[in-house]
Amino acid sequence: xxxxxxxxxxxxxxxxxxxxxxxxxxxxxxxxxxxxxxxxxxxxxxxxxxxxxxxxxxxxxxxxxxxxxxxxxxxxxxxxxxxxxxxxxxxxxxxxxxxxxxxxxxxxxxxxxxxxxxxxxxxxxxxxxxxxxxxxxxxxxxxxxxxxxxxxxxxxxxxxxxxxxxxxxxxxxxxxxxxxxxxxxxxxxxxxxxxxxxxxxxxxxxxxxxxxxxxxxxxxxxxxxxxxxxxxxxxxxxxxxxxxxxxxxxxxxxxxxxxxxxxxxxxxxxxxxxxxxxxxxxxxxxxxxxxxxxxxxxxxxxxxxxxxxxxxxxxxxxxxxxxxxxxxxxxxxxxxxxxxxxxxxxxxxxxxxxxxxxxxxxxxxxxxxxxxxxxxxxxxxxxxxxxxxxxxxxxxxxx
Amino acid sequence: xxxxxxxxxxxxxxxxxxxxxxxxxxxxxxxxxxxxxxxxxxxxxxxxxxxxxxxxxxxxxxxxxxxxxxxxxxxxxxxxxxxxxxxxxxxxxxxxxxxxxxxxxxxxxxxxxxxxxxxxxxxxxxxxxxxxxxxxxxxxxxxxxxxxxxxxxxxxxxxxxxxxxxxxxxxxxxxxxxxxxxxxxxxxxxxxxxxxxxxxxxxxxxxxxxxxxxxxxxxxxxxxxxxxxxxxxxxxxxxxxxxxxxxxxxxxxxxxxxxxxxxxxxxxxxxxxxxxxxxxxxxxxxxxxxxxxxxxxxxxxxxxxxxxxxxxxxxxxxxxxxxxxxxxxxxxxxxxxxxxxxxxxxxxxxxxxxxxxxxxxxxxxxxxxxxxxxxxxxxxxxxxxxxxxxxxxxxxxxx
Numbered sequence: 133x134x135x136x137x138x139x140x141x142x143x144x145x146x147x148x149x150x151x152x153x154x155x156x157x158x159x160x161x162x163x164x165x166x167x168x169x170x171x172x173x174x175x176x177x178x179x180x181x182x183x184x185x186x187x188x189x190x191x192x193x194x195x196x197x198x199x200x201x202x203x204x205x206x207x208x209x210x211x212x213x214x215x216x217x218x219x220x221x222x223x224x225x226x227x228x229x230x231x232x233x234x235x236x237x238x239x240x241x242x243x244x245x246x247x248x249x250x251x252x253x254x255x256x257x258x259x260x261x262x263x264x265x266x267x268x269x270x271x272x273x274x275x276x277x278x279x280x281x282x283x284x285x286x287x288x289x290x291x292x293x294x295x296x297x298x299x300x301x302x303x304x305x306x307x308x309x310x311x312x313x314x315x316x317x318x319x320x321x322x323x324x325x326x327x328x329x330x331x332x333x334x335x336x337x338x339x340x341x342x343x344x345x346x347x348x349x350x351x352x353x354x355x356x357x358x359x360x361x362x363x364x365x366x367x368x369x370x371x372x373x374x375x376x377x378x379x380x381x382x383x384x385x386x387x388x389x390x391x392x393x394x395x396x397x398x399x400x401x402x403x404x405x406x407x408x409x410x411x412x413x414x415x416x417x418x419x420x421x422x423x424x425x426x427x428x429x430x431x432x433x434x435x436x437x438x439x440x441x442x443x444x445x446x447x448x449x450x451x452x453x454x455x456x457x458x459x460x461x462x463x464x465x466x467x468x469x470x471x472x473x474x475x476x477x478x479x480x481x482x483x484x485x486x487x488x489x490x491x492x493x494x495x496x497x498x499x500x501x502x503x504x505x506x507x508x509x510x511x512x513x514x515x516x517x518x519x520x521x522x523x524x525x526x527x528x529x530x531x
Numbered sequence: 532x533x534x535x536x537x538x539x540x541x542x543x544x545x546x547x548x549x550x551x552x553x554x555x556x557x558x559x560x561x562x563x564x565x566x567x568x569x570x571x572x573x574x575x576x577x578x579x580x581x582x583x584x585x586x587x588x589x590x591x592x593x594x595x596x597x598x599x600x601x602x603x604x605x606x607x608x609x610x611x612x613x614x615x616x617x618x619x620x621x622x623x624x625x626x627x628x629x630x631x632x633x634x635x636x637x638x639x640x641x642x643x644x645x646x647x648x649x650x651x652x653x654x655x656x657x658x659x660x661x662x663x664x665x666x667x668x669x670x671x672x673x674x675x676x677x678x679x680x681x682x683x684x685x686x687x688x689x690x691x692x693x694x695x696x697x698x699x700x701x702x703x704x705x706x707x708x709x710x711x712x713x714x715x716x717x718x719x720x721x722x723x724x725x726x727x728x729x730x731x732x733x734x735x736x737x738x739x740x741x742x743x744x745x746x747x748x749x750x751x752x753x754x755x756x757x758x759x760x761x762x763x764x765x766x767x768x769x770x771x772x773x774x775x776x777x778x779x780x781x782x783x784x785x786x787x788x789x790x791x792x793x794x795x796x797x798x799x800x801x802x803x804x805x806x807x808x809x810x811x812x813x814x815x816x817x818x819x820x821x822x823x824x825x826x827x828x829x830x831x832x833x834x835x836x837x838x839x840x841x842x843x844x845x846x847x848x849x850x851x852x853x854x855x856x857x858x859x860x861x862x863x864x865x866x867x868x869x870x871x872x873x874x875x876x877x878x879x880x881x882x883x884x885x886x887x888x889x890x891x892x893x894x895x896x897x898x899x900x901x902x903x904x905x906x907x908x909x910x911x912x913x914x915x916x917x918x919x920x921x922x923x924x925x926x927x928x929x930x
Contacts (some may be wrong), residue, residue, distance in 0.1 A: 272840040280752055287702065289750070293693075295693070298689075299685065299690070300638075303686065305644070306685055310847045340847075340850040344858070349846065351685065352754050447710050448710055449743050454739075454747075457740050457744065
């Protein structure tokens with residue numbers, strides 16, 4: 133029986149030899165730990181030529197609370213691996229392949245994606261991947277449709293909801309997205325210069341009520357098995373490929389949460405570009421982002437409707453016109469969650485490189501101000517923004 | 532260890548002596564089986580004076596599928612008992628008290644309610660219980676608020692959702708409420724004379740899409756631990772008391788489902804009264820029903836808001852104004868589910884005494900026609916019926 137122990141590089145190599153599924157595992161010779169070392173160890177396992185062939189990821193227990201939280205901590209590897217395995221069934225081209233996992237060791241062996249780059253880093257540098265938006269939309273449609281009530285048998289769905297109960301990671305989202313940016317909280321990380329703007333969020337009744345509604349949907353609307361954290365830093369890209377990783381927040385929640393998170397990180401980049409690139413490059417990049425926002429939604433909606441038309445198993449949900457009506461609600465949720473993600477990435481603790489990499493302080497504050505204002509607008513206007521085109525018009529309007 | 536066996540009357544007496552919680556259990560001497568004998572045995576346990584003191588209810592396995600469905604069948608007793616126990620914590624005056632249950636024996640020991648009467652029977656006879664509406668509203672508010680995201684800690688709520696996963700009984704609702712009345716199905720039980728009206732439901736796109744939306748919410752919106760079947764036949768009343776029984780459909784679902792089911796059975800009675808009573812008594816009874824419909828909703832909403840104001844534990848949901856905004860959505864759901872319950876009780880298999888007891892065939896058909904038309908109106912107009920007063924206006928308008 134396996135028992136938790138922290139892996140050394142040598143352990144990781146041995147583990148990859150055993151579970152990496154290579155025809156000739158003996159070629160694996162060395163490992164490098166490339167994770168941030170805080171919550172997870174991430175080892176790249178190299179062959180004799182120094183080519184990375186396999187990735188071994190191991191969850192570390194939270195250092196400060198090894199006692200009580202231990203079992204939950206281990207469980208996040210099961211949840212991540214099972215979410216990826218489930219999503220891989222339906223979007224194999226866009227989901228990292230899990231080769232093996234062991235819940236007790238809190239370890240997961242995955243395909244190597246060294247030929248890919250993290251999308252956020254590329255967006256920050258102004259590198260454009262024209263195919264990424266459509267691929268992301270495809271990924272979202274395939275994973276979310278096939279884990280929804282349209283497709284799963286009701287008994288299977290109910291069992292899956294129970295299997296993917298993810299209290300610890302959901303609680304992080306519940307706090308970081310929906311509470312902390314709207315109260316005075318030590319973890320918030322916006323600059324002092326923005327205090328008046330941020331303070332105005334706290335007392336905006338309409339905004340706070342809308343955020344409460346989005347949090348309530350996050351709690352209660354078990355529509356599909358979400359990735360749960362599908363931002364541009366959880367997405368690997370090449371010229372022709374897009375792969376989602378890091379699904380430890382997976383659980384059954386509102387479809388608009390995943391779609392909105394994806395769009396939000398494109399819009400944060402939109403807001404940040406003037407601080408990152410030359411004016412001309414920034415203008416080009418902004419148009420690319422808007423095109424991507426529309427492209428993600430259109431690809432998602434088109435594929436979702438096509439899947440609903442051909443593969444819906446539920447008799448009532450299969451009625452012609454229902455899937456389209458449902459997607460209108462998903463869109464409203466999407467715009468709202470998009471706004472919430474923008475605000476939690478700018479006001480809250482989880483700041484992103486798009487903003488952090490802006491060296492000029494005044495410019496960085498301006499970009500933050502722009503993003504926060506946009507986030508608020510989206511949350512408030514979600515029910516009045518009819519489609520992706522109207523969303524883009526709102527974004528242009530906001531500056 | 533207990534092992535399933537069907538109880539005889541003598542077994543039931545012995546069991547009640549052991550688990551009925553009486554100070555002097557030896558007074559229990561005899562039992563009478565009063566259930567319908569189809570799915571459950573229900574024994575009243577009498578003392579020497581012939582007074583019923585305890586009820587013993589045992590689930591029978593479905594006769595036709597003893598093999599495969601056995602374990603699920605037993606589980607419905609756990610679900611019923613646990614739902615009643617949970618609801619009793621918050622509405623002890625309006626929930627039957629479970630004294631003991633054994634999941635393996637599929638048996639439950641409950642307080643005796645022989646001094647109460649089934650509300651439906653009283654409604655059919657034209658007996659008015661002026662306090663019942665407010666008590667039912669109170670029951671709904673207490674049970675639904677305290678099992679919602681407003682009150683439960685997110686981790687507790689998630690564990691409770693998993694604990695109350697109820698696939699078998701939910702599937703009955705999914706089929707009987709949302710599918711069968713809208714298709715040609717052998718279980719439907721409306722008279723041939725109504726074929727044109729019922730056939731028109733099947734091809735009403737707007738209606739079918741609205742019903743699909745309500746089914747989808749039933750699948751996915753885990754708002755609170757519902758009773759799941761809170762019609763007037765699951766409610767015992769006296770002049771001063773109201774108690775809910777029969778909670779085997781308990782699961783986490785949309786709050787409007789319970790509220791709508793409760794209102795629907797009052798409105799079915801409203802439609803049936805001209806066939807049950809003299810014109811004058813029927814007119815009086817109809818006014819009572821409308822008053823009750825409003826009374827249930829107002830009592831529910833008022834108590835829910837008061838509980839939300841004083842006992843909400845979630846930081847975001849506690850924001851002033853949110854509970855009221857949420858109740859507007861609950862109201863829309865309520866009107867929709869009310870329409871769905873009316874239609875499944877008139878078109879579908881689960882016909883009710885209010886209609887069945889109408890001896891004049893033409894009158895019975897007229898009452899059915901009225902109810903089906905009302906049900907359809909409510910489903911279609913749910914988003915445009917702003918409050919209980921507007922609902923009552925619609926009902927009066929429909930005849």
